Amino acid sequence: MHPAFSVIFLTTLIGAGQGLFLALYTAQVYSTVELLPVPPSHFYVQGSAIALALLIGGLVASFFHLGHPERAWRSAARWRTSWLSREVIVLPALMGAVAVYGVVHHLNLRLKDLGFATSVDGDLALVVGAAAVALAFLLFLCTGMIYACIKFLQEWASWLTVVNYTLFGLASGFLLATAYAAYQAPALVYFFGAWTVIITLAVWVTRAASLIRNRRLKYKSTIQTAIGVRHARIVQKSQGFMGGSFNTRDFFHGAAPWLFRSIKWVFLVLVFPVPLVLLFNGMVDRSVPMLSSAFVIQYLGLLAERWYFFAQANHPQNIYYQTIS
Amino acid sequence: MIQLALVIDLNVCVGCHACVTSCKEWNTSGEAGYMSDDRPYGEDPTGNFFNRVQTFEVGEFPNTETVHFPKSCLHCEDPPCVPVCPTGASYKRPEDGIVLVDYDKCIGCKYCAWACPYGVREIDEHQKVMKKCTLCVDRIYDKSLPQAERKPACVMACPTNARLFGDVHDPDSEVSVAISENGGYALMPEWGTKPANHYLPRRKTRIKIHDDELMRADNPLKKEGVRPKPDVHEPSLDDVTSW
Numbered sequence: 001m002h003p004a005f006s007v008i009f010l011t012t013l014i015g016a017g018q019g020l021f022l023a024l025y026t027a028q029v030y031s032t033v034e035l036l037p038v039p040p041s042h043f044y045v046q047g048s049a050i051a052l053a054l055l056i057g058g059l060v061a062s063f064f065h066l067g068h069p070e071r072a073w074r075s076a077a078r079w080r081t082s083w084l085s086r087e088v089i090v091l092p093a094l095m096g097a098v099a100v101y102g103v104v105h106h107l108n109l110r111l112k113d114l115g116f117a118t119s120v121d122g123d124l125a126l127v128v129g130a131a132a133v134a135l136a137f138l139l140f141l142c143t144g145m146i147y148a149c150i151k152f153l154q155e156w157a158s159w160l161t162v163v164n165y166t167l168f169g170l171a172s173g174f175l176l177a178t179a180y181a182a183y184q185a186p187a188l189v190y191f192f193g194a195w196t197v198i199i200t201l202a203v204w205v206t207r208a209a210s211l212i213r214n215r216r217l218k219y220k221s222t223i224q225t226a227i228g229v230r231h232a233r234i235v236q237k238s239q240g241f242m243g244g245s246f247n248t249r250d251f252f253h254g255a256a257p258w259l260f261r262s263i264k265w266v267f268l269v270l271v272f273p274v275p276l277v278l279l280f281n282g283m284v285d286r287s288v289p290m291l292s293s294a295f296v297i298q299y300l301g302l303l304a305e306r307w308y309f310f311a312q313a314n315h316p317q318n319i320y321y322q323t324i325s
Numbered sequence: 326m327i328q329l330a331l332v333i334d335l336n337v338c339v340g341c342h343a344c345v346t347s348c349k350e351w352n353t354s355g356e357a358g359y360m361s362d363d364r365p366y367g368e369d370p371t372g373n374f375f376n377r378v379q380t381f382e383v384g385e386f387p388n389t390e391t392v393h394f395p396k397s398c399l400h401c402e403d404p405p406c407v408p409v410c411p412t413g414a415s416y417k418r419p420e421d422g423i424v425l426v427d428y429d430k431c432i433g434c435k436y437c438a439w440a441c442p443y444g445v446r447e448i449d450e451h452q453k454v455m456k457k458c459t460l461c462v463d464r465i466y467d468k469s470l471p472q473a474e475r476k477p478a479c480v481m482a483c484p485t486n487a488r489l490f491g492d493v494h495d496p497d498s499e500v501s502v503a504i505s506e507n508g509g510y511a512l513m514p515e516w517g518t519k520p521a522n523h524y525l526p527r528r529k530t531r532i533k534i535h536d537d538e539l540m541r542a543d544n545p546l547k548k549e550g551v552r553p554k555p556d557v558h559e560p561s562l563d564d565v566t567s568w
């Protein structure tokens with residue numbers, strides 16, 4: 001497939017936004033049960049604002065993918081059958097929930113303001129946050145399933161796609177949370193950092209698993225099934241036109257083989273070992289620049305990862321578009 | 326339930342592209358138009374087509390066969406392109422099984438094209454909506470046309486009659502009979518899309534002639550039999566020599 005930058009930015013930005021929000025909420029839960037020191041409330045307010053900004057950035061990027069962005073509202077119509085439609089509903093819902101979460105922290109609203117008094121600090125934020133957590137995971141599911149549900153794009157049609165989308169988003173969000181905590185709430189740096197390491201190692205394993213799976217794929221569609229002729233040697237002599245078409249542009253990545261192969265190594269280096277080393281040093285030194293550069297470098301790696309994710313997928317329609325002549 | 330479809334006879338198609346041009350001509354000026362082209366006479370032309378004729382070579386020289394292969398939307402009975410559409414712009418008509426795109430609803434997200442294994446949907450780069458074969462839905466029900474012309478433009482144009490049009494759910498229709506009598510098949514059956522359009526395979530017409538059909542064993546005058554060769558010393562061409 002041809003990697004579209006709008007979709008690459010959409011999926012990486014919202015992934016980081018979802019991950020950052022989930023990191024904030026995890027910290028709040030831990031500090032509620034007194035496993036962590038309680039950070040100042042502006043930590044959550046500004047953190048939610050950053051998460052919201054990332055989600056909005058992703059949404060804006062997605063509009064560049066559409067031929068008719070002014071009609072985008074229509075895409076909520078088919079949520080019963082379409083994962084894309086579901087994503088279109090869940091993303092704004094999550095944005096709303098994250099915004100409310102931030103506002104609740106900012107105004108320090110409590111459940112007793114709504115008439116249910118509890119003894120838990122930040123109870124309303126916990127409730128709103130729980131809803132947002134559900135939406136964030138639902139959004140990971142929707143984003144992953146958009147790709148995983150197309151069964152003949154065999155590189156994508158696997159539960160690993162959903163797992164990888166989820167874990168990549170969490171890794172990048174927790175890494176951002178680590179850098180942000182080093183700046184705003186140093187007591188939480190090790191908490192976020194440790195989770196970042198765990199998640200990054202986990203997604204290293206699952207992404208490697210999907211790379212191995214894709215290398216061993218056996219394609220179900222062949223030129224024989226495509227035209228229905230049973231012969232061992234069939235070659236296309238003409239695709240029917242001399243110039244290009246949508247089918248020759250949108251389904252081929254068009255990169256040179258060496259570039260295609262090297263992008264894989266670029267992301268394998270930039271997403272996993274480099275950020276982990278920077279993260280480790282950054283945690284030890286409490287260095288905001290070091291942790292921030294870990295996040296930025298991993299984000300660049302994730303852009304390469306997403307590019308590779310698209311480029312590697314082989315659409316069966318490509319069988320019909322092999323030869324110009 | 327009616328399922329309109331095309332049946333394309335690969336045994337007959339000569340790869341002339343008449344259906345391609347006829348389709349483009351009808352549809353660019355019809356309700357599904359226009360179908361934009363860019364740089365049609367330039368170095369790198371590109372454009373929007375609903376139907377393409379491709380050519381494949383089967384076998385190895387000198388034993389090769391050239392197969393011309395027209396391809397347009399197959400109006401699948403279980404179309405994977407329809408449920409993925411977030412707006413409902415892509416839909417399958419219950420009354421005749423034609424898969425259509427509502428241009429006023431389409432947001433141009435291209436997801437349906439990803440979800441079609443056959444590569445027959447093409448985005449219109451100028452109108453920014455998804456386009457594909459409509460089975461000439463604006464022709465086949467047009468009461469102002471004579472009955473014989475209420476067919477897709479490609480079917481009308483085909484000089485060799487390689488394209489048949491009809492209801493594949495009616496077992497007695499011309500298309501159903503053609504499919505069942507000539508081994509009609511669907512493309513990429515592995516994805517369970519159940520394409521409505523079918524293809525008829527290459528067929529060879531051969532007759533087997535046995536020796537005894539060439540030479541009559543009971544020939545009374547032995548007219549065709551092997552004649553005994555007379556000895557050189559024997560007299561020839563007189564009334565005692567019997568051939």
Ligand code: SF4
Nearest residue numbers: 398399401404406441
């Ligand atoms: S051929 Fe493609 S576009 Fe046409 S109905 Fe089937 S899946 Fe949809």
Ligand code: SF4
Nearest residue numbers: 410431432434435437
């Ligand atoms: S491009 Fe149009 S028809 Fe296709 S899935 Fe998107 S909205 Fe639906």
